[in-house]
Amino acid sequence: MVQLLDEDIKTRDVLTWKGLHLFHFMSSSCSQKTRIVLNLKGLAWESHQLALRDGENFTDWYLGINPRGLVPTLVADGEVHIESNDIITLLEERYPEPKLIPAGAEDRMAELLEHEDDLHLDLRTITFRFTQRRGKQPKSDEAMANYRTGGTGTVLGREDPNKAREIAFWDTANTTGISDDAVRLSASRFREALDGLNDTLNASPYLMGGELSVLDVAWFIYVNRLRSCGYPMEALHPALTGWFDGLKARPEFAKEIAVPPEVQAAIDDHHAEQRREGRTLVDVAGLA
Numbered sequence: 274m275v276q277l278l279d280e281d282i283k284t285r286d287v288l289t290w291k292g293l294h295l296f297h298f299m300s301s302s303c304s305q306k307t308r309i310v311l312n313l314k315g316l317a318w319e320s321h322q323l324a325l326r327d328g329e330n331f332t333d334w335y336l337g338i339n340p341r342g343l344v345p346t347l348v349a350d351g352e353v354h355i356e357s358n359d360i361i362t363l364l365e366e367r368y369p370e371p372k373l374i375p376a377g378a379e380d381r382m383a384e385l386l387e388h389e390d391d392l393h394l395d396l397r398t399i400t401f402r403f404t405q406r407r408g409k410q411p412k413s414d415e416a417m418a419n420y421r422t423g424g425t426g427t428v429l430g431r432e433d434p435n436k437a438r439e440i441a442f443w444d445t446a447n448t449t450g451i452s453d454d455a456v457r458l459s460a461s462r463f464r465e466a467l468d469g470l471n472d473t474l475n476a477s478p479y480l481m482g483g484e485l486s487v488l489d490v491a492w493f494i495y496v497n498r499l500r501s502c503g504y505p506m507e508a509l510h511p512a513l514t515g516w517f518d519g520l521k522a523r524p525e526f527a528k529e530i531a532v533p534p535e536v537q538a539a540i541d542d543h544h545a546e547q548r549r550e551g552r553t554l555v556d557v558a559g560l561a
């Protein structure tokens with residue numbers, strides 16, 4: 274669990290906040306995951322939206338509560354929690370109804386969520402190439418300069434290696450761009466993971482058996498993003514399609530993944546160009 278220690282937190286005003294406050298971004302996958310769990314549990318929370326593309330997650334204020342500069346962050350009665358999977362696990366512990374981690378499966382769930390989180394940079398790699406155009410330099414020099422120096426740089430009292438990994442990702446995206454090799458590697462990791470999920474769903478309605486769990490929420494979000502990037506989900510992993518459509522029909526899920534028409538138009542336009550150039554996700558990753 275990543276509940277920040279007092280020494281990790283530079284932005285002190287949140288320490289007196291009451292109730293649940295979520296810092297998030299509408300189309301961020303990890304934010305969507307957290308919001309769906311809040312919806313399923315019927316919890317009231319205060320929304321604090323950050324515009325990632327304007328660098329609002331790299332300000333001194335925000336780095337003061339999330340030294341990694343990532344969304345989401347949950348402030349719960351003055352405690353600061355980061356990492357979406359830790360946040361949803363915390364919500365499950367504190368608000369056990371409806372149950373979203375089967376009794377006795379807590380350790381197994383932690384492992385499965387870790388596996389999902391390990392693929393997060395792969396999701397970002399694919400997202401930045403295959404949703405709307407991101408421009409030659411997705412993060413401005415000013416945002417990156419703030420990012421490098423802002424916040425304590427520590428998580429749980431120790432210098433945070435994740436921040437260096439994030440900086441390396443953005444430096445690559447800003448300079449050489451996301452390469453075809455990186456796309457191929459990320460897509461092959463997903464293909465393997467999704468094959469496994471497809472086998473599970475051939476045998477049971479949900480990823481942990483007969484009941485919905487946080488694992489379904491986490492993978493629903495990934496599957497949604499990959500589909501919108503042009504990943505051939507139905508052709509490669511057909512069991513995931515019925516599972517996905519069933520979840521998408523639920524309002525708690527549907528409202529969190531709604532895409533504004535102008536964003537959808539920008540994605541469609543980018544895909545049309547990629548089709549003309551033979552540079553779709555299927556083409557680049559050889560997924561056909």
Ligand SMILES: N[C@@H](CCC(=O)N[C@@H](CS)C(=O)NCC(=O)O)C(=O)O
Binds near residue numbers: 304325342343344
């Ligand atoms: N492991 C983290 C990953 C969080 C993450 O990477 N969030 C993305 C949005 S989905 C983000 O904040 N990206 C920063 C940016 O795009 O500037 C978690 O699960 O919370």
